[in-house]
Amino acid sequence: MANGKWSGEIPVCEGKTCEALEPPANGRVRSLLLESGDAQWNESIVLQYGHQVEVECDVGFQLEGASILTCLEDGQWDETVPFCRPKGCKSPPLISHGFVTDSHTNISVINSTSNYYNRKIFSVYDDRNSEGEYETDEVVYDFGKQLTYKCETGYIFHHEGESSELQITCEENGAWKGETTECVMIECPTPLPLEHGKVTIRNSNSVAASDRRQNTSNVPHDGLVYLYGSEIEMGCEVGYRLTGPSILECMENGKWSFRESQCERVKCNLSTLVLYSDAPTPITENGSLNIGGNFYGDLADFTCKSGYRLTLPMFASSWSLMKLTWTCQLNGSWVLFNNIDTGSEFMDSILKTGQALCQPFQYKCPEPKEPDNGYILRDESSKNLTVGSTVKFKCRLGYILHVSNISTCQDGGQWSYDNTTCAPVQCQSHPAPYHTELVNVAKEYVYGNMLNYRCKEGYQAFGVLVSRCLATGKWSRVRGKCTRISCGKPPVRNGAIILGASYLYQDQVVYSCPPGMKVSSHPVITCLSDGTWSGNPTCEKV
Template identity: 25%
Template sequence: MALRWLCAMLLALPGVWGVCQQPPRFVFAEPPTPLKESYPTGIELRYKCRPGYVMASGKSPKVTCLSNSSWSATSDFCIGKSCGLPDIRNGKFNYTTNLLFGATITYTCNIGYRLVGKPSAQCVLKDKEVYWDNIPECDSIPCSPPPVIENGQLINGDRDFTFGMAVSYSCDRDFALIGNATIHCTVDDNLEGMWSGPAPECKVVRCENPKVKNGKRLSGFGTKHTYKNTVTFGCNPGHLLNGSGVVTCEADSTWKPPLPTCDPIYCGPAPQFLFAESERAVGDSSLAGTKLMYRCKPGYTAAHGMSSVVTCLSDGTWSADPDFCIRQECPHPMIENGDVIADNFLFETVVTFICHSGYELKKSSAKCVVSGDGVDWDTAPPYCKRQFPDVLCGEPPTIDNGMHNGGKDTEFVHGSTVAYKCNDGFILVGEAFLQCIARDQYSGVWNKPPPECRGGANIIIVGILPLLLAMLVMNI
């Protein structure tokens, strides 16, 4: 009896003889019925997709009892049906997985629309089909009628206004529109319709005729000025604009920014020049645009192509041509028996002089100075005086067959020169001129030995002998 009970227990244990217990259960599929308490190894059961699910492509709905008493099956062989894209006008939906059975989505509306209904939906089963259990609507957001204004009117204001629509205003004659002429329907944080701004005003705006001392108008001429009229100012010569040069007539009938001022511009003291002076006296300051005429100082003259007018500029500085006066030139000095040393002969130049040998300079320099309406040397040109005036040479040496031109004089002063010549038939050999030079401060001497006069025949023979020999050689 005990053995029979033990055998029954062993047969009932799973896996002992290769049997499987009841097949697995799936959310998406159901096994064939009726179910048994156990199944033998190798048996296959074909499952059927539950409502809301369909067979997955490429997968088998069969499960098999294995030799280890477990069931084998492919995963997710049934998948949920798709609810498809929900149709929501003027809106869109958001999802994080898919659109299959069991999925949940949320709705949002486009700008200018607000959601009417639940903000989410689920893909659910009904009558063995799936569908979205909720599709809300996106209604356009309306604005209340636009505000009316005094002394003006709406353009196309007799209609309903929703998000994005605009309305414009205009003013009656002689009234200016202050603010934005157009406002549009928008929304607040609570998705309630509201206008983008307040309605404009229609006002009478008149600004006084603007005037700026020492200034002038460059635009905006006329005497009547209304809202947003502009006037542009500039300053008269010698004045600097302080403030904005462009002003606008604003809603409170005043000019903004405030009218500018034209402040005078001054230069400092008139410039000083070494070569010129102003024709009239001026103070320590001069208004910009002031022109001063200068005249050249004595010793100077106007430079060609240069203006002697000096002008006070708008930046507070004086302008002038460079070196509009140049130095005058003295006559070129000359000195007998000497030379002048100088780079030029212009006003205030000092020149120096040197004498030739044998002469003594009595004054070494001269300066070019003012003289009348021009310039001249401050003194008469110096001269070169002969040195050693009492130094004498005796009678020049006499020569044979010749003579000198000293005549019968027996004394010759320093620097005297005599010339020698030969009688006919004789030729002069040596220096033809002798000069009396100083030996010391008391006596002189002739600077060279006298020449000689040699016989002319001997010289002719010496000179003609080579010619005769050449003629004999050539058999002439």
């Protein structure tokens, strides 16, 4: 200008600015040029070329797009403004024999598969892992969502407490938080031994413990694990009745369908026993009902007292029965045990008559039988052979009585002892005379047997070597004896001298000759068992 100045204002170069960014919904924008202590982002901040801003999402939301934007020289941002979408969790892992339900609706949302994880705190992040835990990459659950794991019927979670369900929660970081484990089949405790009975497996849902458990230190005594659905059958010994069901099933609560079955002895009610009464009746007069017990197999006998006989009105008077016997049966009823094929009609007819079962009767015993090698001693009381009569038995010489020497005629017409026998007297240790041996050896010796002896080698008999078994059970004396054989004095010739004064079996003598002569053979000779000397020496000139 004429005044020496420039017209107008001095131009200033201003940096190219970018439009202020609108924070995304559920998000915020901050300048990276601001210090941590500076004010928060606002739209009045001028952002020029090179300036950078960072976009962040609120908790529970995930940024979709670039998080940092840069202002370019043309006044444009290098990236479009990102947005914040809700953050969630992908499908949780699946477990064998289990499924996942919505905690609020109880509707199954994920079915079970063959993949399962053994007691694991799991966190599922957005990216699919190498094991393929997820069915889809899409986010299907919002954070805070709760899901519940449950096991199929008959299965339970395998961990302490063995609860029926486990819960997981979708966290803000997109991971599931919670604990899960595999579902294992429910086990029932090993059945207790059944006293007076046995327990058998009814189906095949029981497996060997070694096939199911790695740690076999607590294997049941029968080596089996009883799984859900197992059935066992209870059975009792003969004479016992089962109280409770015979078939038990392992239920889904880990218990058997019935607490406990027991075997109780079959018992018969005494009140149902015919003729049973606290006081005598006309029918049972002069008789008694003896009850041995009222359990299975026990007997009850009705018998008449002495001088009376059991008389049944429907049978002939010659027909005799010693007693009526009932037995307790498996069905808990009393049954007449005698060989009477009339059933209940038999006792009904007796009760209708009202006649006493026991009638006076004088029994007689049959003629007693004499024992072999014995005889019977009779007196006046034994001639009629009535009840109370007695007979005595005696054995012949050399025999001894076995059982009893007296037999009495008893009620019912039977002898108290009808098998009396006379056995030969036995002799035990036989004599053993000196220098003898027994010829006829036997296992036993009875009355009348003879023992024959002979002398040992070098001895000869004088008298009879015989002993006899006597009626007293002792042996007779052996009259003979055995002495040593004598060889006599040996011959002496040519002036020989004999040294030795005994010439019996096994004795020895010595020959000696005068001066100028010698013994012709061995000078010592021995008396032999045949009564001869072992040599015949003499003296001959030197």
